Amino acid sequence: MTLPEAFDPTQCALLVMDCQPAVLSAINNHDELIGNINRATAVVRQYGGHVVFVRVALNDLDYVTIPPTNRAFSAATKSLRLHADSTETAIHPGLDVQDGDTVTRKTRIGALSTTNLDEQLTNLGVFTLILAGAHTSGVVLSTVCDAADRDYQLIVLSDCISDADREAHRVLMKHVLPRQAEISTVASLDRLLASTSRKVG
Numbered sequence: 478m479t480l481p482e483a484f485d486p487t488q489c490a491l492l493v494m495d496c497q498p499a500v501l502s503a504i505n506n507h508d509e510l511i512g513n514i515n516r517a518t519a520v521v522r523q524y525g526g527h528v529v530f531v532r533v534a535l536n537d538l539d540y541v542t543i544p545p546t547n548r549a550f551s552a553a554t555k556s557l558r559l560h561a562d563s564t565e566t567a568i569h570p571g572l573d574v575q576d577g578d579t580v581t582r583k584t585r586i587g588a589l590s591t592t593n594l595d596e597q598l599t600n601l602g603v604f605t606l607i608l609a610g611a612h613t614s615g616v617v618l619s620t621v622c623d624a625a626d627r628d629y630q631l632i633v634l635s636d637c638i639s640d641a642d643r644e645a646h647r648v649l650m651k652h653v654l655p656r657q658a659e660i661s662t663v664a665s666l667d668r669l670l671a672s673t674s675r676k677v678g
Contacts, residue, residue: 486524486670490603491517494531494588494610494620496572499558499565503641504611511571513636514609517663518573524670527601529579531588533616534566535559539584549586587619595627605630607666608658609637614645621658631658634666 493514501507518528540554553559559566584591606629617638633654640646
């Protein structure tokens with residue numbers, strides 16, 4: 478993995494995105510995915526990084542203001558799906574959410590566009606985003622594109638993301654995401670943060 482020599486684990490944030498029952502129900506291996514993400518959160522916390530959980534959920538005002546031109550969310554407004562108070566949009570109970578973690582709600586596909594996460598992360602001195610969640614063709618792709626334009630350094634954990642469409646996942650992981658992000662695994666991230674932690678410590 479190619480990262481600057483001044484890379485500091487405390488300037489990293491792990492974004493765990495859309496890991497909710499409503500989303501994970503379409504993922505065959507979601508139990509394995511949750512286990513890998515919990516290992517990733519433990520690694521990031523160990524070296525002083527930040528952990529952020531992002532969920533997609535709509536409130537009553539969102540249903541009114543989302544226009545029919547939004548293909549991804551206009552259907553949800555008609556059926557009142559993804560309501561913010563539903564257990565289906567809560568963070569999956571199998572995930573290890575701890576005091577001090579950030580939990581935020583979004584109303585579009587990407588993790589940054591309808592939240593104040595960019596401001597929060599900037600105030601924390603975060604330069605590197607480590608991405609996990611579902612789906613590869615949804616929140617992961619959208620967030621990579623948006624975050625790259627905001628000049629974040631990006632790491633995508635290949636064993637912490639998944640998609641119901643295996644071919645879309647394969648193409649994105651092989652041909653698209655590596656253009657803007659480093660592709661890694663939880664084990665490689667652990668080794669990287671251990672080595673850079675000693676350098677900056």
